[in-house]
Amino acid sequence: xxxxxxxxxxxxxxxxxxxxxxxxxxxxxxxxxxxxxxxxxxxxxxxxxxxxxxxxxxxxxxxxxxxxxxxxxxxxxxxxxxxxxxxxxxxxxxxxxxxxxxxxxxxxxxxxxxxxxxxxxxxxxxxxxxxxxxxxxxxxxxxxxxxxxxxxxxxxxxxxxxxxxxxxxxxxxxxxxxxxxxxxxxxxxxxxxxxxxxxxxxxxxxxxxxxxxxxxxxxxxxxxxxxxxxxxxxxxxxxxxxxxxxxxxxxxxxxxxxxxxxxxxxxxxxxxxxxxxxxxxxxxxxxxxxxxxxxxxxxxxxxxxxxxxxxxxxxxxxxxxxxxxxxxxx
Amino acid sequence: xxxxxxxxxxxxxxxxxxxxxxxxxxxxxxxxxxxxxxxxxxxxxxxxxxxxxxxxxxxxxxxxxxxxxxxxxxxxxxxxxxxxxxxxxxxxxxxxxxxxxxxxxxxxxxxxxxxxxxxxxxxxxxxxxxxxxxxxxxxxxxxxxxxxxxxxxxxxxxxxxxxxxxxxxxxxxxxxxxxxxxxxxxxxxxxxxxxxxxxxxxxxxxxxxxxxxxxxxxxxxxxxxxxxxxxxxxxxxxxxxxxxxxxxxxxxxxxxxxxxxxxxxxxxxxxxxxxxxxxxxxxxxxxxxxxxxxxxxxxxxx
Numbered sequence: 001x002x003x004x005x006x007x008x009x010x011x012x013x014x015x016x017x018x019x020x021x022x023x024x025x026x027x028x029x030x031x032x033x034x035x036x037x038x039x040x041x042x043x044x045x046x047x048x049x050x051x052x053x054x055x056x057x058x059x060x061x062x063x064x065x066x067x068x069x070x071x072x073x074x075x076x077x078x079x080x081x082x083x084x085x086x087x088x089x090x091x092x093x094x095x096x097x098x099x100x101x102x103x104x105x106x107x108x109x110x111x112x113x114x115x116x117x118x119x120x121x122x123x124x125x126x127x128x129x130x131x132x133x134x135x136x137x138x139x140x141x142x143x144x145x146x147x148x149x150x151x152x153x154x155x156x157x158x159x160x161x162x163x164x165x166x167x168x169x170x171x172x173x174x175x176x177x178x179x180x181x182x183x184x185x186x187x188x189x190x191x192x193x194x195x196x197x198x199x200x201x202x203x204x205x206x207x208x209x210x211x212x213x214x215x216x217x218x219x220x221x222x223x224x225x226x227x228x229x230x231x232x233x234x235x236x237x238x239x240x241x242x243x244x245x246x247x248x249x250x251x252x253x254x255x256x257x258x259x260x261x262x263x264x265x266x267x268x269x270x271x272x273x274x275x276x277x278x279x280x281x282x283x284x285x286x287x288x289x290x291x292x293x294x295x296x297x298x299x300x301x302x303x304x305x306x307x308x309x310x311x312x313x314x315x316x317x318x319x320x321x322x323x324x325x326x327x328x329x330x
Numbered sequence: 331x332x333x334x335x336x337x338x339x340x341x342x343x344x345x346x347x348x349x350x351x352x353x354x355x356x357x358x359x360x361x362x363x364x365x366x367x368x369x370x371x372x373x374x375x376x377x378x379x380x381x382x383x384x385x386x387x388x389x390x391x392x393x394x395x396x397x398x399x400x401x402x403x404x405x406x407x408x409x410x411x412x413x414x415x416x417x418x419x420x421x422x423x424x425x426x427x428x429x430x431x432x433x434x435x436x437x438x439x440x441x442x443x444x445x446x447x448x449x450x451x452x453x454x455x456x457x458x459x460x461x462x463x464x465x466x467x468x469x470x471x472x473x474x475x476x477x478x479x480x481x482x483x484x485x486x487x488x489x490x491x492x493x494x495x496x497x498x499x500x501x502x503x504x505x506x507x508x509x510x511x512x513x514x515x516x517x518x519x520x521x522x523x524x525x526x527x528x529x530x531x532x533x534x535x536x537x538x539x540x541x542x543x544x545x546x547x548x549x550x551x552x553x554x555x556x557x558x559x560x561x562x563x564x565x566x567x568x569x570x571x572x573x574x575x576x577x578x579x580x581x582x583x584x585x586x587x588x589x590x591x592x593x594x595x596x597x598x599x600x601x602x603x604x605x606x607x608x609x610x611x612x613x614x615x616x617x618x619x620x621x622x623x624x625x626x627x628x629x630x631x632x
Contacts, residue, residue, distance in 0.1 A: 036560055043557075053600075071566065072594050075587075079571035089574065089583045099578055115581055193577065 032289060085198045087191050099123040099194070103324070111224065114190070122194040128201040129239055135278050137203065143282040150202055151286055153186050153209040158286065167279040171217070172289035177215035178305075186212060207238065208279065213285050217297060218304045224250070225258055226308050229266040236274025238281055250293055261311065269305045277301035345415045376529055377595055378588065388506075393550040395477045395585045396446075402580050403447050403481060409579060410572060410589070411623075418591070418619050419450060419522065422551045422626055425617070428518050429458030430467050437466035438517045442540065443505045443534075445471050446478025450513050452492055454520065462509075470511065472503040492558020514539045522551040523624075526596040535609040542631045548611055554618065554625035555598035561621040569594075595615075596598075599625050 024206035035042055047053040052060070079090045091099065103119035110116055137143030151157065168282065179185065189208050196200040214233060220226035228250050235243035248265065251259050280298050297303065383391060396403075407415045430437045438458070442451040451471045469492075473479045479500050486493035486518050501510060505521070505528055519538045527535040529536045537630040556562040569590045576586030597605065599616045602625075606614040611629025618625045 037556060040557065068594060072591055075569055075590055075594065076568070078573070089577050091574070095574060102578065119578070119581075190581075193581075193583070 124241040140282040174218040232270035376492040429462030430464040440469040446473030448482030553593040557622035
């Protein structure tokens with residue numbers, strides 16, 4: 001009627017359509033989201049309409065194959081880089097951090113499971129340490145030879161049967177005897193998985209495989225104290241981060257008697273020996289198996305520590321004697 | 331299959347020589363086409379996950395995968411499916427609802443193929459015993475991989491049930507041939523998360539048809555195509571993370587990579603259903619579980 005009422009009506013109309021639009025938007029979005037959860041029949045009806053469900057045309061099979069190949073390709077491209085050697089699993093930085101934390105915790109509570117130590121070792125094998133080790137190897141003639149020839153230590157390459165027949169004072173016989181005494185074999189060394197550079201991976205594999213030799217020339221057993229001592233030796237001689245971690249943290253979960261033994265005798269020995277002896281990574285063990293063990297020790301600058309098993313047995317014997325002595329009073 | 335064609339020929343012969351000749355020539359065509367397939371250039375290669383390998387290699391490679399995961403198979407399943415696989419297997423067993431009914435005289439004969447670890451097999455027997463008080467039905471647990479069968483027997487030993495039991499047999503068999511299983515001898519053929527590892531899935535289905543009695547049920551639980559696009563995106567990310575997690579936990583990256591890729595290659599629900607129908611099963615159908623992550627397929631031999 002009047003201009004004012006017309007204007008009012010105009011505003012009301014605008015407001016009404018605004019509300020309608022909002023309602024339409026809300027309904028549309030609710031339907032979309034809902035159809036993602038509940039709309040299976042609607043989706044099937046759409047598929048029938050498009051000719052995607054029954055009587056599929058010839059193109060369908062090609063399209064399906066293509067989608068599948070694309071998905072498989074994206075599954076394979078989940079790694080940051082392509083694998084650089086057999087068994088290589090490249091990791092993102094976040095995954096490496098996660099691995100360090102998980103395997104660190106697992107190694108602390110279950111060091112007897114070799115897998116945990118292996119993973120922790122690889123996760124903490126920082127490039128600068130491996131590069132350092134490579135430089136150490138490159139600055140020595142034998143080290144260069146090892147890097148050139150890339151030897152692999154297994155029971156076949158060592159010819160275990162021949163080691164048993166060697167003279168008693170040779171490295172080969174000492175190694176064989178130690179293996180038999182501790183009940184282990186050189187084949188239990190896991191392959192390297194998470195280290196990115198192939199040369200670094202070989203150096204780390206070499207380090208892992210020579211671990212038993214470090215045990216054998218020092219006559220340290222595979223019990224936890226012996227392992228910590230060898231780790232301390234490796235940490236001070238080679239600079240392996242995981243070995244350093246293990247040396248600092250692992251004694252904390254031992255009994256007081258064991259800890260004292262470590263702190264007073266074995267760890268000081270290990271650190272002193274490691275710092276003063278020649279770099280053990282440069283020793284070509286397979287080629288000097290018939291060398292005299294004491295000569296080798298003199299060359300390297302190693303004096304073996306007291307026999308750990310004997311020390312422990314002595315203490316056990318004393319404890320037993322004390323117990324028997326005082327039990328007779330009861 | 332061929333047997334049924336012969337039956338049709340005999341039937342049509344009653345109606346007249348012309349029809350008989352036509353159907354005979356049809357049968358001859360079927361015979362000739364099937365024989366020509368054997369000699370002709372069948373593709374010599376197949377897929378092993380994403381690699382293309384010669385067909386006879388695939389069996390060995392799959393065998394290696396399962397030998398290396400056999401001892402940690404249960405952990406692996408729990409990690410891969412976040413424990414949901416137990417719900418799927420329960421649904422599988424309850425839906426089948428198999429067991430010798432009290433008024434029946436003959437026990438049921440089950441066969442569980444690629445069921446080395448024994449979880450479905452023992453679950454079926456337990457269900458039959460609890461619900462129908464059936465303690466006489468027999469079970470053949472077959473698997474191509476002896477390590478997995480060993481795990482199954484170890485599980486039977488640990489739970490002190492079904493070990494050294496005359497009802498339960500553990501056999502090393504190839505699911506595509508099942509040499510030691512007589513034709514028309516089984517009431518129920520189950521395969522759970524095993525058929526995607528067959529080199530020739532259609533051959534496996536044909537063998538299932540051969541081995542089942544008329545009236546027997548083919549019952550299969552396997553990964554399938556996800557129907558919900560949101561869940562699909564989540565699942566794809568999960569599949570990328572899985573091999574790395576397998577590498578951390580089980581020290582085995584390649585087996586998990588193979589498993590994830592073999593899941594991707596397996597046909598979707600409708601395609602697998604038509605493969606089941608192609609083998610001769612009737613009343614084929616499927617039920618998707620967890621938005622299509624896996625599906626139960628079934629078919630009845632008539």
